[in-house]
Amino acid sequence: MFFLRSLTIFFFFLIGFQVFSQEKKSVNGQVLDAANLQPLIGASVFWEGQAQQGTTTDLEGNFFLQVTALPAKIILSYLGYEKSIRTIQVKDLEKVQKFYLRSEDFSLEEILIEERRGDEQVKNMELGKSTLSMETLQSLPALFGEVDLLRSLQLLPGVKSAGEGTAGLFVRGGSADQNLVQVDGAPVYNPSHFFGIFSVFNPDGLKKVDLYKGNMPASFGGRASALIDVAFREGERDRFSGEGGIGTISSRLTLQGPLLGEKSSFLISGRRTYADLFLKLSPNPDIQNNQLNFYDLNGKAAFNLSDKDKLSVSSYQGSDLLGLDGQFALGWENWVSAINWNRVNSDSSYFDLQGYHSRYTYQVKFDNEENGFDWTNSLSETGVKAIWTRVLASKSTVFWGIHGQVYHFAPSDLKPAPKNPITRRQTQGVQGLLGNAFVGITQEFSDKLTAELGLRQGVFAQVGEGKVYQYPNTAPNPDVDPSDSVFYEKGELMQRYQGLEPRIAFRYLLRPDFSLKAAYNRNYQYVQIASNSSAGLPIDRWVLAGQYIRPIRSDQFSFGVFRNFDQNRWELSIEGYYKDLDQVIDLRNGARILLSDQVETELLSGRGWAYGAEFLLRKNKGKTTGWLGYTWSRAWRQIDGISKDHPYNPRFDRPHDLSLVLNHQFSPAWSSSFTFVYSTGQAVSFPIGSYQVDNQTVPLYSDFRNENRFPDYHRIDAAVTWKNPDPGRKWKGSWNFGVYNLYGRKNPFSYDFRILYNNDINYNPSDGDLVSVRPGVVMTYLFTFLPSITYNFEF
């Protein structure tokens, strides 16, 4: 009831503003890149002499600017583009004004690294949000020369990696499955290749990535920690072109151009590894016959249906295959499709409708008559989202909408080969429905104070068909057999949860270049991975909230100081946060869940909390650009049944984390990039002794989890790029030479506590005589001084 009443009051509040807005007039326009007709996002629009009271263009390049007196000169400016000035008459208010900005000539003095306004970070409402443009991403040194979306985000404050060479993200103390990775609005359930060494997506096919570290508008939700919002690029509308690259382990190709005249475009982009080819070089025939590859393929078509309507269709498919000897294979695949319709109803009203489908499948297959099997699983999410936005003349913008999601987690099915006598194992499928309604308003109370208020209400239902086991008088545990089970028919309600998610943010402008921001966010998460390893696996078991598994609740309070210096050349931000998590899960010792229908017996649940301070100094203009980021943070979990019920740090708790990113343009032909990262070592458990049992020497561990640390992690990566400076050539090539871990730091990937025979870490006791047997520690480390070379081209 409280929610309904709040919602009603909220809508009345909005309607009040709408009535007021009828009396005001504004000019409606769109700002496009003159070269490719792409909308320019975040361009500044203001009346001559009133630069402080302007507005910026939205995602489609649209803007509405309130009129005071006409005729008047309107000014449009965008970093890296020539300014546009036009006189607006009264009659111009009747139709949409189009502005085409031309890119400035290449200049060594002003290198654009981000498509955003210089004072964006001070004036916007965003707290805990980072944006990386593809230009920035592609300028960073990369492992194997492979530009990697998610690994690049690890260079930002508040984002931790699971460990060396992995692309999983841990944002502000949240687990990796608490991040929603979405592309054009559609979720990607396993955004990694090669067990996380690389992330999915060919970077050439992407437009940008926004990272929301917990504070997000009410139109987004569903995960407790972060949103990684990736946008595919649209094709150019004036000419066909292509680009690509030939790298150390993969090659890429992107083609784009007009589709049906200038009102539509296409872009298709692919990447394929050829690690298999290196396997063929091995002298070992066992390795030669293996398969190891992945590919990414994405495409996007965009259509301007009318002056008011735009439609885009995008799809991504990516797959991994690891095969041994033609008999054993492990493969996984994401297939994500989205359709987006954007409509400009009037000069102050937009409508966006989105539909998507995301499917993730994996297969483990052993081709053998007597011992073979075929194990498959898939899960999918289908959704529809509608958002209505109104720009009100009272310096406020409101939006509201709905988001419906259908989850289908198919049975995990292990089918033995015809002559294999093991019994087929099949779990039951699980279905869930999630309906969300949301509303939000951004209200400028004064020149200095702006607030963004939002509410999101989610109603989740697990529905049949399905079976729920009953455990009378006890919590589910593997030592107690269920007394009974209840079967639910198809579509029948099995369990329902609902949660109200308030989103509140304030920005107070102390000076035009200095602001304070504060925010509070609540999120509920109804799907999660049941796992206790730190890095994601392709066969991870996703579970839906149900009778025994409650949704995760996350509350985050954050505060930030944002200051720009030297005409926005330098940006400084300091943010602090406290995050509280409830109903996070972990697994019991020895849990077996992959093919179990009683996952609940293997789970333990509890709470978590995290806090930290993030410092970011960023330089966006000039020959030298980059940033220095430092984070001090802690993450904790407290789950009954683990660590003697005491709080413990998850493995990714790394209190100090520093990253320095530098790019320098020496000349039109030569540029270089450099990154240095340092962080406290991972929180782990080392043995406190050893003992012998069952003829084995076994490390003895403390009852308390993760009380030890790996050594500090640090490394430097560097890259040099040469590109043909002749702008008149049709074919533009560039070479990138990079080195990962320049000074060859041996950062541990793991410590294995095991018995060493004959003082040789590779000696197998069955190989021959034993001279000595003793306990030892074997460190595995990856990637020391790893050079790479990539040739990139455009035509």
Next chain:
Amino acid sequence: MKTNRIFLAVAFLLASCQEEVLLDLDQKKDRIPVIEGYWTDHGIYNEVKISLSKNYYDSLDQEFVRDAEVFVKERSTGRKITFSYLNATRSYRPNSGERAKVGETYQLNVNWKGQVYQAEGLMLEAPSVDSVTYDYLEKRLFREEGYYLKVYGKIPFEDNNYYRIRVIENDTLKNQPEDYLLFDDSFGLLVFEKGLELGYAFQKNDRVRLELYRLNKDAFDYLSQLVSLLFNDGGLFSPPPQNPESNIRVVKGDSQVLGYFIVSPVLTRSVTLPTK
């Protein structure tokens, strides 16, 4: 575990290395007793071994506890079966020739330095083993060339299907982590009727003895967790390492205890492989 190895195989291919390091490890000052108790229907297997934990890098021999009071109590009658320390085996052996009886619950009691440890187990009926066969097989994926044994038998039980097979090759127990052969009825037990192939390549002339145990769930879980821990390489794909959950309780005192108590029937079969 396997995934971890696959990941490392991928990483090795790409650029990984291994080396021995010396870590400065915090060590537990108190030594913890480790109890390994077997109570079976074969007198030769019935013993209780008590040793102490040590520092991780300590390569000295096991230190055994010789002065504990050890007995097994038959729950239905309350009768005590006392054990005495035997230097030759470095374990406690029953003073009488008694053996476990099917259907009976037995309680292990160990009193040492004011601490009392207890564990219980139900003696279960043994399955039947009809035959053990062997075949010489060429190299296959995941299998070397050699003689492979198949065990044929019947498991007619609906519950408590937790089994272990220990393999002794030429008087040496196969006890590498990958040698553990533990199975339950998760994938059915038809495989036992159709012939359970042991995943070891034996050589000509090998004398092979098999011991089949039918375990209680807690003992089976202990061994499963032990194997997981032995395979845990401390990497990102391994769960946080934890000691296997012992089925032995501390009923008096405040010390920890490690190890297990196994009550089980034991079926043994021996095979000698041909000379060619």
